[in-house]
Amino acid sequence: xxxxxxxxxxxxxxxxxxxxxxxxxxxxxxxxxxxxxxxxxxxxxxxxxxxxxxxxxxxxxxxxxxxxxxxxxxxxxxxxxxxxxxxxxxxxxxxxxxxxxxxxxxxxxxxxxxxxxxxxxxxxxxxxxxxxxxxxxxxxxxxxxxxxxxxxxxxxxxxxxxxxxxxxxxxxxxxxxxxxxxxxxxxxxxxxxxxxxxxxxxxxxxxxxxxxxxxxxxxxxxxxxxxxxxxxxxxxxxxxxxxx
Numbered sequence: 016x017x018x019x020x021x022x023x024x025x026x027x028x029x030x031x032x033x034x035x036x037x038x039x040x041x042x043x044x045x046x047x048x049x050x051x052x053x054x055x056x057x058x059x060x061x062x063x064x065x066x067x068x069x070x071x072x073x074x075x076x077x078x079x080x081x082x083x084x085x086x087x088x089x090x091x092x093x094x095x096x097x098x099x100x101x102x103x104x105x106x107x108x109x110x111x112x113x114x115x116x117x118x119x120x121x122x123x124x125x126x127x128x129x130x131x132x133x134x135x136x137x138x139x140x141x142x143x144x145x146x147x148x149x150x151x152x153x154x155x156x157x158x159x160x161x162x163x164x165x166x167x168x169x170x171x172x173x174x175x176x177x178x179x180x181x182x183x184x185x186x187x188x189x190x191x192x193x194x195x196x197x198x199x200x201x202x203x204x205x206x207x208x209x210x211x212x213x214x215x216x217x218x219x220x221x222x223x224x225x226x227x228x229x230x231x232x233x234x235x236x237x238x239x240x241x242x243x244x245x246x247x248x249x250x251x252x253x254x255x256x257x258x259x
Contacts, residue, residue, distance in 0.1 A: 031055055032071050046071055060129050062184035077183050085127045097252045100193030104252050111259050115189055129184040133259045138178040141249035145213040146170045164201050169217055171196045173245040175252055191245045198238045200224055214242055
């Protein structure tokens, strides 16, 4: 197929193979052997990543499963809940299954989270993203220069990485903290080896280079407490599901 033919095919209006809705160039969601509309795509598993390599028959099977999953959610009984600022884990401990919501206010019926069995999980582990950035100021010539002593911002985000053997919900990186947690320090750049060691490294660093004012110390302590809170939460989620 030449370039002109490809452009003509892309611009040609087609029908969604599932609902029959007419879709234009921007609304086409390709499958291996057809196209579907964005409304039907929204019905697929939130963690599904292989749409373009799926056939119409395979997507049709998934849509049937998703409707069955929606019905099963009506009897889903969460006995434990983890999370508050970002993604929410709701666990049905007696039946060894769980769901994950993108936020607390999510309409469960509309979002239709996959009900995952503990046995579906092949890997689940806490992951922490850590970054350190030197904060600089502009001098009288407009150039960015270091403070004396240097100022650094340490940022933390906490995740749970999930991999499954579920046919549609393949893998997910669940964000635990709603906002990036930031701790500011004065002094030399903190040396560290692994991201998961950064919290303890920073705790020791603050003992050697404490914030200058009482307010700064209060803010740093509050952010550190939140960091430990989300780290402990991630560990608790992993233990509840992997050892359940």
